[in-house]
Amino acid sequence: MTRVKLSEITSVITKGTTPMTLGFSFNDTGINFVKVESIGENGNFLQHKFQYISDECNDKLKRSILFENDILFSIAGALGRTAIVTKDILPANTNQAIAIIRPSQKKQSCPKFIQFALKSNKVYKQFQMQKQGVAQLNLSLKNIGDLEIPFPNLENQKQIAKTLDTAVELLAIRKQQLAELDNLIKSTFYDMFGDPVENEKKWVVMKLSQLGDVNRGVSKHRPRNDPALLGGVHPLIQTGDVANADFIIRDFKQTYSDLGLKQSRKWPAGTLCITIAANIAKTALMGFDACFPDSVVGFTANKLTNNIFVFVWFGFFQKIIESQAPESAQKNINLRILSDLDVIVPPIQLQNQFAEIVTKIEEQKALVKKAIDEMQYMFDSLMSEYFD
Known part of the structure; x- marks a missing residue:
């Protein structure tokens, strides 16, 4: 497929100016001014x-008036x-952090096709070649004009853009479904138990430590990364594994040897993991027996509650910690603070009913996530086929 420089198929490649350089300030209303964060x-x-x-x-910034x-x-x-x-954002203008690329009508170029081309790995690699050891890359207009992209005929451009647009729309729909399922869990909690901070339903309140076993993970040996501790058959969960799991931890990247296990502790599947370092107060349930270091706290419920109820309760953590823990603790959660948190304790039968609902919703979420992964793979494959 023919490849062209962006400057060959555009009528304008320019950028704007910060109004303050011309003695102007921003107003409460007026012409829309687009910045990177917009x-x-x-x-x-x-x-x-x-x-x-x-x-x-806007008149003074004539060069960067948008069309x-x-x-x-x-x-x-x-x-x-x-x-x-x-049309709906016009009239509008922009600043020097945004390049304005105006497709040439004479060259019969499709704006949507060019936009997708600019998101391709091929273009990204061209950016990286411009970096040359600079910590934060700023591209010049010449860099933009020199970008090479494939350039089929207009009908093919439109068809490619339509295909990719459809994939993007399907991905957006699935991601919205996932967000709605997350919201369903929280709204079900509110319906059944009320606000966990306000406790307007007047449930019994107990300390987290009264509702089960709350203990930090164990890693006694120093240094912790001693090769003799690693590479065996015993799964080792890290804070990142918890943060990335969403609900159940199904994967692990590191393992302990028998020596590693001896200086640690293995927790049973179903344990609720709570991070207290790096990713503060991220939670997930272990899908297998595993060890974890003291940057993770393990919670195993007694007969008064269940781990899934507490897992969802932790989803309101920010509100809970703001209402119950000292301000200084918010970025440094420790075992004592966790143990002393007040937890609402509805009847266990109601908690178990809620746990069943959450489990079913999480099963639906797993299916949606799989569909998202498959669609993302399809989109990435199409982008590679069209632009690499």
């Missing part, structure tokens, strides 16, 4: 993050964010 990661405009300039300022179908591309800060200008 562009979402999915290529949408976050209009609540627009700023506003006067008509006079419908202009492609915006961030060239500083959050590099590589893109969006296509639509």
Whole structure:
């Protein structure tokens, strides 16, 4: 497929200016002014993050007045964010951190196709070649103009853009489904138990330590990364494994040897893991017997509660810790603070009923996540096929 430089298929590649350099300030209303933070990661405009300039300022910034179908591309800060200008945000302008790429009508180029090309791995690699040891890459307009992209005929461009757009829409739908299932768990908790902080239903309240075994993981040997401790058959859970699990930890990256196990402790499957370092107060249930270091706390419920109820209760952690723990503790959670947290204790039958509902919802979430992974793989494969 023919490849062309971006400068060959565009009529304008330019950027804006900060109004303050011309003696202007931002207003409460007026012409929309687009900044990098106004562009979402999915290529949408976050209009609540627009700023506003006067008509006079807009006239002075004539070079960067935006037109419908202009492609915006961030060239500083959050590099590589893109969006296509639509009628609903006009009139609008932008600053020097965003390149304005205006497709040439004479060259018969499809803005959406160019936008997808700018998100491709091939273009990303071209950026990296410009980096040359600089900590934070800022691209010049020449860098943008020199980018090479494939350039089929207009009909093929439109078809490729339509195919990729469909994949993006399907991904967005699935991600929305996942968010709705997450919200369903929280709303079900509220319906059954009320606000866990306000406790308007007047449930019995007990300390977390009264509801089960609360203990830090164990890693006695120093240094902790001694090769003799690692590489055996005993799963070793780290804070990242907990943070990335969402509900049940099904994977692990590290293992202990028999020596590693001897200086640690193995917890049973179903234990609720709570991180107290790096990723504070992230929680997940272990899907297998495993060890973990003292940066993770393990909780095993007694007959008064169950681990799934406590897992969801921890989903309200920010509100809970703000209401119950000292301000100084919020970024440094320890075993004492966790043990002393007040937990509502509804009847165990009601908690068990809730746990069954959560389990079913999590099963649905697992199916949706699998669909998202498959769709993402399909999208990545199509991007590679069309642009690499």
